[in-house]
Amino acid sequence: MRWLLLKDLQILRRSPLQSTLLVLYPVLIAVLVGFAISRGPEKPRVAFLNEVPQNSRIFVGGQKLPRANVQGRICKKVECVPVHSKAEAEDKVSSGEVLAALVLPEDLIKQINSLSTLTPGTPEVEVIVNEEDPVKAGLVNDRISALLAQANLAIARRIANEGSHYLKLVIEGGNLPVLGSRIHILGLQASARILAALEPALPPGPLRSSLAQVTEFAEQAGENLDIAGPLIDRLAEPIKVDKVVVGGSSPPLEIFAIAVAATFTLAFVTVLLVAGSLALEREENAYPRLIRGLVSETGLLGEKVLLGVAVGLVVTLLMLAGLQIFVPLEWSRIGLWLAAIVIGGAALAAAGAALGALAREVRAVSLLAFMVTLPVAFLSLVPAGTVGAGLYDVIKVITALFPFKPALEAITAALEAGNGGLGEPLLHLAILAVAYAAIARLALRRFARV
Amino acid sequence: MDGTATAALRASALVKRYGEREALRGVDLEAAPGELVAIIGPNGAGKTTLLTILAGILSPDAGEVETGDGEVGWVPQQAALYRRLTVEENLLLFARLERHPDPHASCQEMLELTGLGERRGEIVARLSGGNQQRINIAIGLLARPAVLLLDEPSVGLDPRQRARLWEFVSGLAGGGTTVIFSTHDIQEAERYGGRLLVLADGEALFDGTPEELREAVRREAPEAADRDFETAFVTFLHHRGH
Numbered sequence: 234m235r236w237l238l239l240k241d242l243q244i245l246r247r248s249p250l251q252s253t254l255l256v257l258y259p260v261l262i263a264v265l266v267g268f269a270i271s272r273g274p275e276k277p278r279v280a281f282l283n284e285v286p287q288n289s290r291i292f293v294g295g296q297k298l299p300r301a302n303v304q305g306r307i308c309k310k311v312e313c314v315p316v317h318s319k320a321e322a323e324d325k326v327s328s329g330e331v332l333a334a335l336v337l338p339e340d341l342i343k344q345i346n347s348l349s350t351l352t353p354g355t356p357e358v359e360v361i362v363n364e365e366d367p368v369k370a371g372l373v374n375d376r377i378s379a380l381l382a383q384a385n386l387a388i389a390r391r392i393a394n395e396g397s398h399y400l401k402l403v404i405e406g407g408n409l410p411v412l413g414s415r416i417h418i419l420g421l422q423a424s425a426r427i428l429a430a431l432e433p434a435l436p437p438g439p440l441r442s443s444l445a446q447v448t449e450f451a452e453q454a455g456e457n458l459d460i461a462g463p464l465i466d467r468l469a470e471p472i473k474v475d476k477v478v479v480g481g482s483s484p485p486l487e488i489f490a491i492a493v494a495a496t497f498t499l500a501f502v503t504v505l506l507v508a509g510s511l512a513l514e515r516e517e518n519a520y521p522r523l524i525r526g527l528v529s530e531t532g533l534l535g536e537k538v539l540l541g542v543a544v545g546l547v548v549t550l551l552m553l554a555g556l557q558i559f560v561p562l563e564w565s566r567i568g569l570w571l572a573a574i575v576i577g578g579a580a581l582a583a584a585g586a587a588l589g590a591l592a593r594e595v596r597a598v599s600l601l602a603f604m605v606t607l608p609v610a611f612l613s614l615v616p617a618g619t620v621g622a623g624l625y626d627v628i629k630v631i632t633a634l635f636p637f638k639p640a641l642e643a644i645t646a647a648l649e650a651g652n653g654g655l656g657e658p659l660l661h662l663a664i665l666a667v668a669y670a671a672i673a674r675l676a677l678r679r680f681a682r683v
Numbered sequence: 684m685d686g687t688a689t690a691a692l693r694a695s696a697l698v699k700r701y702g703e704r705e706a707l708r709g710v711d712l713e714a715a716p717g718e719l720v721a722i723i724g725p726n727g728a729g730k731t732t733l734l735t736i737l738a739g740i741l742s743p744d745a746g747e748v749e750t751g752d753g754e755v756g757w758v759p760q761q762a763a764l765y766r767r768l769t770v771e772e773n774l775l776l777f778a779r780l781e782r783h784p785d786p787h788a789s790c791q792e793m794l795e796l797t798g799l800g801e802r803r804g805e806i807v808a809r810l811s812g813g814n815q816q817r818i819n820i821a822i823g824l825l826a827r828p829a830v831l832l833l834d835e836p837s838v839g840l841d842p843r844q845r846a847r848l849w850e851f852v853s854g855l856a857g858g859g860t861t862v863i864f865s866t867h868d869i870q871e872a873e874r875y876g877g878r879l880l881v882l883a884d885g886e887a888l889f890d891g892t893p894e895e896l897r898e899a900v901r902r903e904a905p906e907a908a909d910r911d912f913e914t915a916f917v918t919f920l921h922h923r924g925h
Contacts, residue, residue: 236779240765240772247767247806518763521740522822525757527780 237536259501280322280334281313289342333373334361425451487560492645503541504585511589512598541582569647577640580662583669590676613638691861697746706732708885719856721876722865728882730865753829760834762819766808793821813844833864883925
């Protein structure tokens with residue numbers, strides 16, 4: 234077996250372009266996928282035109298609310314590009330310099346203030362987008378909707394706070410500043426107390442019973458309107474999120490990204506190398522010569538799996554060492570890494586052997602290996618809940634039949650403690666390795682003898 | 684042929700079916716040490732199937748193959764070697780897989796036998812088809828076989844390369860190796876084969892010397908007896924229903 238292994242390494246050495254591509258391509262894909270997963274979208278550039286006069290403020294009940302700093306909040310979430318006119322904003326969107334433009338019109342605050350009058354208007358902001366790219370258009374719509382929802386929430390909170398304050402004044406009494414002077418408000422609770430004190434002084438009769446009714450109203454209103462305060466507060470944010478994690482231990486995003494990158498590399502290197510190398514034995518017509526007593530079919534498959542595991546292990550470890558520059562890794566867990574990479578590599582290599590046994594041309598087999606590995610790898614990254622339940626069940630079955638997902642789980646668990654157990658994915662991989670080796674042997678007997 | 688005790692290889696009543704189609708129909712063959720046997724017949728006659736069964740790669744559906752004490756070497760029609768390795772690396776690899784006690788010595792011996800010593804370091808893909816075929820045969824000889832099976836060894840070679848190949852193969856037979864080769868070139872079979880086995884549609888139509896085949900052709904296809912041997916042979920096959 235060692236001479237066959239040496240021969241395969243000699244052939245790899247003689248094909249520098251193929252070897253470089255075999256290593257560089259998956260590493261490049263892996264790094265790109267890893268970073269795409271671990272990094273959220275960068276701040277989109279949005280042209281911002283604020284036509285609202287600087288001193289405009291929102292009034293509630295004749296009172297100025299403190300500044301909500303809507304512009305500051307928006308510009309925290311996006312990269313604001315200040316523009317001076319609507320035409321300039323449209324130009325920047327058309328040219329693609331910015332993703333969208335947000336225009337706060339001059340009468341925005343006036344329209345918001347009209348909401349508390351008898352002739353309420355409709356406050357509007359203008360969003361300018363370029364919808365020639367549907368994906369980009371969707372992204373912009375989502376981002377702008379989220380930003381405006383946040384701005385609305387901020388304003389609603391301010392209004393609710395003021396509303397609560399006035400309600401408290403009505404219930405408990407106090408001073409209300411009006412036009413530079415202060416007006417004392419008695420409040421329902423104090424009114425009820427005064428009325429209750431007056432009631433015994435009146436002679437029994439209709440006047441006394443009417444006063445008793447007014448006193449009772451003042452008491453009940455003072456007590457029950459207390460409930461309205463929290464209710465107004467809740468109106469600003471009716472639904473609060475209370476996240477309870479019931480299953481799955483989500484690894485840190487960087488670790489998951491590195492695990493994805495490592496598994497991509499391992500999968501492509503081993504599957505392509507083993508499938509191609511086995512097909513090469515047939516393309517070179519050497520296969521029948523080899524199995525005429527020089528090496529058994531099982532021995533040949535074992536050699537190919539060993540080749541895939543050895544090369545996959547070296548490339549994956551080199552890639553992890555490279556990624557160490559960006560994200561610190563726990564090298565003390567290298568024993569677990571090796572277990573995950575070796576057993577994952579063996580299962581992937583066995584799958585590669587099964588694919589390699591199906592055809593005799595290296596090109597056809599390489600194409601087949603790509604056509605199988607790439608979609609399965611992407612399907613393995615589909616999170617639960619992002620597609621329909623039935624479709625997700627199908628995806629689960631497909632990804633369970635190929636070693637990519639269990640290899641990803643094993644490598645994720647091996648990279649850092651607390652990312653799930655290693656035993657289950659390793660057992661899954663071992664079962665797949667045996668199953669694919671059996672399929673490969675059967676396929677060789679069926680297709681490769683002559 | 685008699686003297687079965689000295690046969691290097693004996694096959695009897697070989698049958699091979701691919702689905703409904705019978706590729707071999709009860710074929711017998713016996714070859715003595717040092718004998719050069721040519722298996723001839725049109726395409727699809729069953730020549731490669733017969734050689735593949737004799738080599739032990741395929742199992743027959745009926746019949747059996749007996750070999751003497753020595754190994755059976757097999758040289759497939761298309762060169763079975765690694766084109767990205769050098770001549771020497773190929774020979775060394777197969778010598779090691781054959782578990783030769785001194786693979787380097789065996790490699791050197793084959794380089795001398797094939798006359799490719801000076802090109803030992805060349806990548807096989809850069810060699811001519813004839814030279815690749817010589818290495819192909821040399822690899823088949825590494826097992827030091829008593830019987831060497833060659834499947835259409837001269838296909839794709841130019842006349843000069845053919846001449847060198849047959850000189851090489853005749854030398855092997857002269858040294859005591861039994862050589863059984865297939866070809867659809869009747870003149871090549873007649874010139875180099877000591878004995879001819881004619882196959883058509885999986886059936887053995889004739890087994891004898893080239894002279895005996897000429898005699899049979901004259902007897903069974905007299906109308907073509909005065910024409911060239913290839914035409915007479917085709918007429919003979921036609922008379923036999925093929």
